[in-house]
Amino acid sequence: MTHIVEMKGMNKYFGKLHVLKDIDLTVEKGEVVVIIGASGSGKSTLIRCVNGLEEYESGNLVVDGHALAPKGGNQKNLNEIRKEVGMVFQQFNLFPHLTVKKNIMLAPMKVKNTAETVAKATAERLLERVGIGNQADKYPSQLSGGQQQRVAIARALAMEPRLMLFDEPTSALDPEMIGEVLDVMRELAKEGMTMMVVTHEMGFAREVADRVIYIHEGQIVEQGKPDDVFDNPQSERTQAFLSRVLGH
Amino acid sequence: MEFQFQFDWQSAIDSIPFLLKGIPYTLLISFGGLLIGFALGILFGLLSINKKWFLRWPATAYIEIFRGTPILVQVLFIFYGLPDLVGGPIDPITAGIAAIALNSGAYISEVVRGGVQSIAKGQTEAGLSLGLSRTQTFWSIIWPQAFRRMIPPLGNQAIVSIKDTSLFSVIGVGELVRQGQIYIANTFTAFEVYFVVAILYLAITLSLSLMLRMLERRGLGSV
Numbered sequence A: 001m002t003h004i005v006e007m008k009g010m011n012k013y014f015g016k017l018h019v020l021k022d023i024d025l026t027v028e029k030g031e032v033v034v035i036i037g038a039s040g041s042g043k044s045t046l047i048r049c050v051n052g053l054e055e056y057e058s059g060n061l062v063v064d065g066h067a068l069a070p071k072g073g074n075q076k077n078l079n080e081i082r083k084e085v086g087m088v089f090q091q092f093n094l095f096p097h098l099t100v101k102k103n104i105m106l107a108p109m110k111v112k113n114t115a116e117t118v119a120k121a122t123a124e125r126l127l128e129r130v131g132i133g134n135q136a137d138k139y140p141s142q143l144s145g146g147q148q149q150r151v152a153i154a155r156a157l158a159m160e161p162r163l164m165l166f167d168e169p170t171s172a173l174d175p176e177m178i179g180e181v182l183d184v185m186r187e188l189a190k191e192g193m194t195m196m197v198v199t200h201e202m203g204f205a206r207e208v209a210d211r212v213i214y215i216h217e218g219q220i221v222e223q224g225k226p227d228d229v230f231d232n233p234q235s236e237r238t239q240a241f242l243s244r245v246l247g248h
Numbered sequence B: 001m002e003f004q005f006q007f008d009w010q011s012a013i014d015s016i017p018f019l020l021k022g023i024p025y026t027l028l029i030s031f032g033g034l035l036i037g038f039a040l041g042i043l044f045g046l047l048s049i050n051k052k053w054f055l056r057w058p059a060t061a062y063i064e065i066f067r068g069t070p071i072l073v074q075v076l077f078i079f080y081g082l083p084d085l086v087g088g089p090i091d092p093i094t095a096g097i098a099a100i101a102l103n104s105g106a107y108i109s110e111v112v113r114g115g116v117q118s119i120a121k122g123q124t125e126a127g128l129s130l131g132l133s134r135t136q137t138f139w140s141i142i143w144p145q146a147f148r149r150m151i152p153p154l155g156n157q158a159i160v161s162i163k164d165t166s167l168f169s170v171i172g173v174g175e176l177v178r179q180g181q182i183y184i185a186n187t188f189t190a191f192e193v194y195f196v197v198a199i200l201y202l203a204i205t206l207s208l209s210l211m212l213r214m215l216e217r218r219g220l221g222s223v
Helices: A043-050 A078-084 A100-111 A116-129 A145-157 A175-190 A202-208 A226-231 A236-246 B009-020 B023-047 B053-068 B071-086 B092-117 B121-129 B134-171 B176-187 B190-220
Strands: A003-014 A017-028 A032-036 A058-063 A085-088 A163-167 A195-198 A211-216 A219-224
Touching: A003 A043, A017 A043, A017 A219, A032 A043, A032 A202, A043 A058, A043 A163, A043 A195, A078 A085, A085 A145, A085 B121, A100 A116, A100 A145, A100 B134, A116 A145, A145 A175, A175 A195, A175 A202, A195 A202, A202 A226, A202 A236, A211 A226, A211 A236, A219 A226, A219 A236, A226 A236, B009 B176, B009 B190, B023 B053, B023 B092, B023 B134, B023 B176, B023 B190, B053 B092, B071 B092, B071 B134, B092 B134, B121 B134, B134 B176, B134 B190, B176 B190
Parallel strands: A032 A195, A032 A211, A085 A163, A163 A195
Antiparallel strands: A003 A017, A003 A058, A211 A219
């Protein structure tokens, strides 16, 4: 099976507000999908549905072969899905009471019963990989924003996910730190990780994405190869959005 | 005759050995009660933020009742009232410990609730997204952070409860104030004796404050 995410006719409401409207979307294994759109368009909500941080009201959602029921349904697959899907948040959400290394070791040890020595070795290897091997024993608050977000990526990778979700991973960063986080993501994409990325970094989207999806008011308005979407947008809404963010 | 008052240092000093006999009771009742109160506080504090109404409502009722009535009434009720119900006398020390436990438990419930709710939602989301269960997320991520924030208000409650035990002289527990009353009945040196009693309370509460400050300072580096 090559579909890792399959959404069919998915609808999501916040009270009366219809935030996702009949979403049909499949993501293939190894694909990098970048989701763009104005704030409040539903793009974060969309990826938060994939690991069940948001429940949807109707439709179908299958993640890596596990069906995830709508709100009120049987959620027995939820933990299986979460073990296989990593997530990186806008606000990093590192655990402030644990050292960087312990942040990364926690989930493998608790969820997969990984031995401490193995978890530690993995943590050190991953920190090396995201370029901060020398910060392992510091607490998150002692690191810069960019470093914290790289730890958050390493923490998610420690569970050996089959899919990574990025929810505006650079939006809370100072401009000079955005690059270091995008570099790590770029590497990850190159190594074949399946990724769903919500971002405002259009340069990154154009360069790294296999597919760009534009969401407007809870609907997928346009999708395609980055060059097509950015250079030759078909929908007027996409054109208007791109001219605003790209400053044409 | 001209009125002249002189603080009688000798009677103050003489009263100390007799007053000190009250301290073990004061400490036993306050710390025994607080220990149980802490357990009650964790239990009812967590229940009071549970999604299920049939768990939340009883917890809220307990908190409101024991926070909203005076501890003196509570201990009188336990000591004089409850024996009618259980059909036998209740030992004053037990009654005192029970009153501190139930009373501080209600306040500590609120401390626990506030502490847990003060932890950002993103922490829970991060735990869940890594595959941890709700229980694992709570005990390994939320609780350790919440507990650190709870230390100052818990210390506050401990000090309040220690002082509350002074009320239990009314049910005849031989704690600090009761010892003072007995001593004064023989010597009529109220000023000196209550002065010493106050100093002894201050000694207990100040040492506790000091210990808590050290504990807080040690925890600071990591949060």
